[in-house]
Amino acid sequence: MGGTSTVHDKPRAPAAEPLRVLRARSWDDPKLARRGHDPRSAYVERFWVAVLGPSAVWFLRLLAREFDELAPDEELRLDLDTTARRLGLQHRGGRTSTFMRTVDRCAMFGLAYFTDDAVLMVRRHLPSVPRRLHDRMPQELRDEVGHWSRTDGQADFSVGETRLLASCMLMLGHGLHESAERLVTLGFAPNAANEATAWAWAQHCTRPRPRGRN
Structure with missing residues (x-):
């Protein structure tokens, strides 16, 4: 069920009663x-x-x-x-x-x-757009999507350092989308920036919340 290449049937026919x-x-x-x-x-x-x-x-x-x-x-x-x-x-x-x-x-x-x-x-996480679907994109996106699969461009930073920087951006109040964009503008490869931000976001969302006072 968890494999990225799994193909599932389309949704079943609706039940007799309208689904609410x-x-x-x-x-x-x-x-x-x-x-x-x-x-x-x-x-x-x-x-x-x-x-x-x-x-x-x-x-x-x-x-x-x-x-x-x-x-x-x-x-x-x-x-x-x-x-x-x-x-x-x-x-x-x-x-x-x-x-x-x-x-x-x-x-x-x-x-x-x-x-x-x-x-x-x-x-919860989407795969990269399969190559067979690239022709559904306008040409400028087809030219750009390959760039987003690169992992180079971060030679001076380890994966852990990239994730730490993404975590700091989230702690400063930047959203998921904005944090990834900021890493790209700092020179990180888009795919590496996206991975680090997704990791940091998952950590941020699963961190235990403080209990309210009685």
Whole structure:
């Protein structure tokens, strides 16, 4: 289930009763946790949007934020009408609604899959856009995407130092996307900057929160 090349069937046919609540669970992949891209990252902003479309990326980002607040074994319960409206979409017409077409698009590209009609597994980290999908991008992005796979450009910094710098940026209040962009402007290879920022973000989100006073 966790392999990056796994292909899943498209979502099952809808149940007789209209689906009102969707249970979403985290689809974790150790390989992508190290090499993949957080849905809120600069890489996804640049390249996956051109393939998935903005609505699907917004949906993945929304779930990423919600998953950050859960324990590893917890699941989300999404009211479909409310979730659709949070994304500026509609959930009318069941499986044919604009919102469910957005969900199905995530499944089409292997970023989510249904275990049954009401349970959706969603990737916490996205793979790099497969080469076979590069022709869906405009030419300027096709020229740029190869640059983002480089790991050179950081000879003076170890992986640990790069991650530390990314952690410092997050502690200063910079967001995930902004931190990755700042590392790139400092001369780090985009893929190395993205990996370090994704790692630092995961550490930031899983750090125990202080208990409130009684």
